[in-house]
Amino acid sequence: MTRCEIDLDRFEHNIARVKELAGESKPMAVIKADAYGHGAAVLMRKLFSKGIEYFGVANIGEAMELRRTFHRGNILVLGYTPPHLMHYAADYGVSLTVFSLDQARALNDIGQPVNVHIKLNTGLHRLGFAPTQQSVEEIREISKMENITIEGIFSHFAQSSDEDDMAQYAVFKLMLGLLADEGVDVGHKHICDGIALGKYGNLGLDMVRPGAIFYGYGNGVLPIMSLKSQIIHIHKVPAGEGVSYGMTDKCDHERVIATLPYGYSDGVPRLLSGGKGHVTIHGKKAPYVGVLCMDMCMVDITDIPEAKMGDDVTVFGSAEGDFTFTEAAAMVGVNVNSLLSGIARRVPRVYFEKGEEVMFTDYLF
Numbered sequence: 001m002t003r004c005e006i007d008l009d010r011f012e013h014n015i016a017r018v019k020e021l022a023g024e025s026k027p028m029a030v031i032k033a034d035a036y037g038h039g040a041a042v043l044m045r046k047l048f049s050k051g052i053e054y055f056g057v058a059n060i061g062e063a064m065e066l067r068r069t070f071h072r073g074n075i076l077v078l079g080y081t082p083p084h085l086m087h088y089a090a091d092y093g094v095s096l097t098v099f100s101l102d103q104a105r106a107l108n109d110i111g112q113p114v115n116v117h118i119k120l121n122t123g124l125h126r127l128g129f130a131p132t133q134q135s136v137e138e139i140r141e142i143s144k145m146e147n148i149t150i151e152g153i154f155s156h157f158a159q160s161s162d163e164d165d166m167a168q169y170a171v172f173k174l175m176l177g178l179l180a181d182e183g184v185d186v187g188h189k190h191i192c193d194g195i196a197l198g199k200y201g202n203l204g205l206d207m208v209r210p211g212a213i214f215y216g217y218g219n220g221v222l223p224i225m226s227l228k229s230q231i232i233h234i235h236k237v238p239a240g241e242g243v244s245y246g247m248t249d250k251c252d253h254e255r256v257i258a259t260l261p262y263g264y265s266d267g268v269p270r271l272l273s274g275g276k277g278h279v280t281i282h283g284k285k286a287p288y289v290g291v292l293c294m295d296m297c298m299v300d301i302t303d304i305p306e307a308k309m310g311d312d313v314t315v316f317g318s319a320e321g322d323f324t325f326t327e328a329a330a331m332v333g334v335n336v337n338s339l340l341s342g343i344a345r346r347v348p349r350v351y352f353e354k355g356e357e358v359m360f361t362d363y364l365f
Contacts, residue, residue, distance in 0.1 A: 002229040002315075003260040003348045006038055007222075008046060008358070011214070014221040015050045018197070020212050025202035028076065028190065030211030031066070032058035033341040037267075038215055038225055039361055041069045047214075048073050056209055060085050063094040076117055076152075080127070083107075091115045095151055097309070099127045105120045108145040117152035118142070118186060121174055122168040124158040132169045144183045152188035152207065153179075153333065157196050165196065169203060194218045195309040212337055216318075223325065227268075227315040227343060233259040234301070234309060243298050244290025250275055256302045258286065260313055263295040265352040267343035268315060271332040273297075280314040280322050281307050 018027055029047045031040040044055060044066060054074045057063050063075045075094040084108040089096045090112035098104045100117040107114055118139055122127030129135035143150050155172050157165045172191050180185055194213030198220075202208050216223030237243060237257050242250045260279070264270040269277075275287040277287045279299055286299040286307075301307045316325045316339075329336040351359040 001348070002266060003350050004037070004343060005226045005228055006349055007224045008351055008353045010216065010224040011043065011046060011253060012050065014216060014224065015047065015052070017215055017220050019051070021197050021201065022208050023202050025205060026054055026188065027052055028054035028056050028207055029210055029214060030056040032062060032078065034345065036212060036215050036337055037340045037343040040066055042349070042359060042361060044070050044073065054207070056358040060088050060345065064088055064092050067092040067094060082328055087112065099129060101141065104142040104145060104148060105215060108147045111147060113147050113149065115149050115151040115155055118150060120153065120155040120172060122171040123157040123164065127154070128155060131175050133178070136175070136182060139179060140182045150185065150187055152190065153186040154190045154209070156193065157191065159195060162199070169191050177241050180310045188302065208327050215340065217336055223318045225340070226317040229260050229262050229313045229315055229317050231258045231307060231309055231311045231313060232261050234307070240291065246291060248291060249289045255300055257289060257298050258301045258307060258356050260299060261295070262273060262315070263297055265291045265294045265344060266347050268292060268297070269328070269332040269339070272328065276331060277328060278323055280317065281311060283321055287310045
């Protein structure tokens with residue numbers, strides 16, 4: 001069976017590390033994209049049990065799914081919510097991001113109380129109020145709307161350079177000062193994601209937004225997820241014959257090939273085909289041969305004579321000799337978050353504590 005194995009002991013270590021870096025600031029755990037592929041519903045509960053009370057997701061659908069499974073904690077939709085879906089924020093008790101006056105007016109017109117976080121554009125140029133006096137006046141207008149409570153204000157570093165980050169931070173602080181001068185209570189203030197938190201600390205603000213660092217990618221943390229599978233077929237390929245679509249990777253010698261039950265639709269990049277990537281079997285590397293298929297792939301186990309049907313296979317792991325998520329991401333030209341969050345939901349997640357399985361989730365059952 002192909003599955004993600006998630007180490008909750010390592011996760012607790014990472015939570016403690018994030019809280020150490022955050023200091024007096026409240027961490028908002030970013031659990032969008034199913035907690036970067038790790039299973040948001042399970043990890044949200046664990047985070048809450050360790051004192052994390054704020055959670056960030058990408059859209060209203062993610063917020064609703066989590067609220068249906070866990071009724072505690074504060075959830076913020078970090079992205080855009082269309083007007084026709086805004087009422088769900090009130091229905092499900094979640095906060096929305098507001099980045100324009102028109103958006104705030106549409107939300108206010110729903111007629112139900114909703115908490116919001118104001119988004120400022122300090123240089124990333126994605127979403128947010130521009131750093132202008134007009135924006136100050138518009139945010140002041142929002143603060144007086146009957147059905148809207150400003151719970152927080154935030155921005156996001158473009159991560160071009162430390163110098164550029166600090167220039168953005170200066171813009172953020174300037175806008176905070178201008179809003180304070182107008183008597184606008186903006187609530188929680190946050191600009192640091194996990195990368196910025198590791199580099200700069202909390203920058204004196206009262207909230208931070210770590211994401212990937214919780215899952216093992218950042219300063220002083222441990223990767224918590226491995227992708228595992230098993231051998232489902234072993235056969236010999238004669239010399240001169242290729243493997244998979246296009247019958248590529250022909251060799252001048254006989255090979256022993258193992259078939260594995262996952263493919264690119266499970267989130268393993270097709271660009272790892274033809275020996276660019278490998279798996280680990282009995283602690284030894286087995287390179288991919290031929291083209292990865294949608295649901296299956298093949299590896300060369302000629303040099304692993306002890307391999308047999310049903311043996312465990314580490315696709316991505318963190319033990320010595322394993323092909324890591326970080327290495328694979330670099331090889332195919334994506335960031336590690338892209339690879340982690342791209343592991344398909346049809347792949348079961350299995351959770352471990354102290355080496356024992358404690359939970360299993362499978363969206364197909």
